[in-house]
Amino acid sequence: MSMEIPYTVDVRPDTGLTNGKLGIWLFLASEVMLFGALFASYVMLRVGAHEWPAGATYLNIPLATLNTVILISSSVTMVLAWASLAKRDFSRFRVFMGITILCGLGFLVIKYFEYTSKFHHGYFPATNTFLGVYFTLTGLHGLHVIGGMAVNGYLWGPGSALWKTDPVHFTNRVENAGLFWHLVDLVWIFLFPILYLL
C-alpha cells in the first residue's frame, strides 16, 4: 500500500494549494498566535509595572542592530536560494542556502555573546520582569532560528537528493522552508524595537 503524501507538486482542486503550502501556512498561523500571546503578556506586564527600564540599560543596541541586518540579509539569500532552483541552477541554490544557514549561525553567535554578557553581569531571567520578558521572547525566537537552520541544513545536505528525482517537489519544499524563515525574520522585526529601543 502506497503511503505517498498527495498533492506535493500539483495543487488540490478545492484549496488551490499544495498540501505542503497549506500546512506551512496553518503552522505559521499558530506561530502568530503563540507570539501574539507573548506580546500581549509583554504589554500587560509593562503597563502594570510601576517602572520599566529602558532596553539600553541592560541590552546592547549595536549588536542587536547588527543581528537585525543579518536576519534581513538571510531572508534575501533565502529568496535567492528558491529563485536559483526555479531557474534550475542547483549549485547557486547551494551557495545561497549555505549563506542563509551561516547568517542564522552568525545571529546565534551574537546572541550567545549577548546572553553570556548578561549572565556575567548577574542579569538572569529571575532578576526582574524586564529580563524575564527579554529572555523568554528572545529565547523562544532563538529556538525558532535553530529550528529553521535545522530544516535549511537538511535541505542543503541530505534532503537535496530529492532534487534529482523530483525537482518541483524539492523547490516547493524550499519555498515552504523559506516561509518559516521569513516569519522568524518578521518576529525579530517586532522584537528588536520593543525590547531594545522602547
Place this chain on the structure above:
Amino acid sequence: MSESHDTKNAHAGHADVDHHVRAAYYVFGSLLVLTGFTVGAYFLHLPHKLAITLALLIATVKGTLVAAWFMHLVSERKMIFWMLGLTAVLFFPLLLLPTLTVLDRIMLR
C-alpha cells in the same frame, strides 16, 4: 487560474523569477533604510508616546514588506488570506482584550 500556483512557482519562467529577485533587492534596501530610521529615531530621544508609535509604525511597515514580498502574499491564493483573516480575527482580541483591562492606566500616562 486552474493551473497549479506552486507548480507554476517551481517552474516559473526566468522573467518571473527575475522579477521576484529584483523585488527582493528593493525590499532588502527598504528594510535596511527603515532599520536605520528605527535606530535613528531612538537616538533622537523623542517623547515616549511618539517614540512607541513611530517604532511600531516602522516595524509594521517592515513586517508588511516581508510578508508581502518575501512570503509572496502579493500573489498568493485566496485560501491563504481566509486563513490569515481568521488568524487576525482571533489574534486581535488576544492582544487587545487583556490590554483593555488596563486601558485606564495606559490613558493616564
